[in-house]
Amino acid sequence: MAELSLPELDPAGDRAVFRQIADHIRDAIGRETLREGDKLPSEAQLMQHYGVARMTIRNALQVLQSEGLTVAEHGRGVFVRSRPPVRRLASDRFARRHRDQGKAAFIAETEGAGGKPSVDSIRIAEIQAPVEVAELLRLGENSSVISRSRRYLINGQPVETAVSYVPAEIARGTRIEQPDSGPGGIYARLEELGYQLDHFVEEIQSRMPFRDEVRALKLAPGVPVFRLVRTAYAVDGRPVEVCDTVMSSDAYLLSYELPAR
Incomplete structure (x- = not known):
């Protein structure tokens, strides 16, 4: 995760872990740390950073995709969705x-x-x-x-x-x-x-x-x-x-x- 600094999870928080992860990535997109067209860290990188199971990461990524913030490209990864200005x-x-x-x-x-x-x-x-x-x-x-x-x-x-x-x-x-x-x-x-x-x-x-x-x-x-x-x-x-x-x-x-x- 050297290219992208994401916060740690809040173990005392009442928000589900996958939603915390989605919040972190959404915030990075909002601050343009992740820009349109940028590739998100891989599932393996996110699993290692957060210490969670693959399904938790996939649930987080699904939240972002359902919000229209990211798009998954088969065989390439997940990218910040581009929007014509x-x-x-x-x-x-x-x-x-x-x-x-x-x-x-x-x-x-x-x-x-x-x-x-x-x-x-x-x-x-x-x-x-x-x-x-x-x-x-x-x-x-x-x-x-x-x-x-x-x-x-x-x-x-x-x-x-x-x-x-x-x-x-x-x-x-x-x-x-x-x-x-x-x-x-x-x-x-x-x-x-x-x-x-x-x-x-x-x-x-x-x-x-x-x-x-x-x-x-x-x-x-x-x-x-x-x-x-x-x-x-x-x-x-x-x-x-x-x-x-x-x-x-x-x-x-x-x-x-x-x-x-």
Whole structure:
């Protein structure tokens, strides 16, 4: 344990031994004695340091993994989980200047954080609007929407999935139906179609991920997600798009600027 100094166990403490060990390692991560991507001491090293059985060490490591702090790689060991450092600036991410530069919001914000953005798993279909979407878009019963589903990655790591819904009467036959919607993304296309954007309304909730979300985002056990539902409004007040996004909570810092007047 020469590379990492961990405290000794408190034999008089009322906290279970494996939880004390987890506390020590968590504290080392919090103080950045162990940094993102660093390898934890091996089970054998931890057993020797603490004088406990292998199962006790494994229980401690399982606690850290369930909290999303570490990830186990088969045959290599346990590592401090890396998290892409992206600050999501709600007051700036949909600024028109980004679209004028040919950049969709995700690209602009990821590049601003020094990351490499990419998109995959793109699926496009004309479907009947889900009930929640129909209400937000003020559509009648059985109305159709163009659905654009995709996954976003930073430096090859999946960080969010998103499904956009645009009324079919607006998007049908346009580039919005194409896998590559063009520079500036679908918001640039909507404005080209005459729907100048005025404002967005977002609702955010935190929850544990569903099984398919764990797979799509490659989430560690215990990592929750943000579900963000955004509605885009044109200058005439008409809602023209709903985006249902699921974000890995440890990939983002959500930042909002709120006026005081």
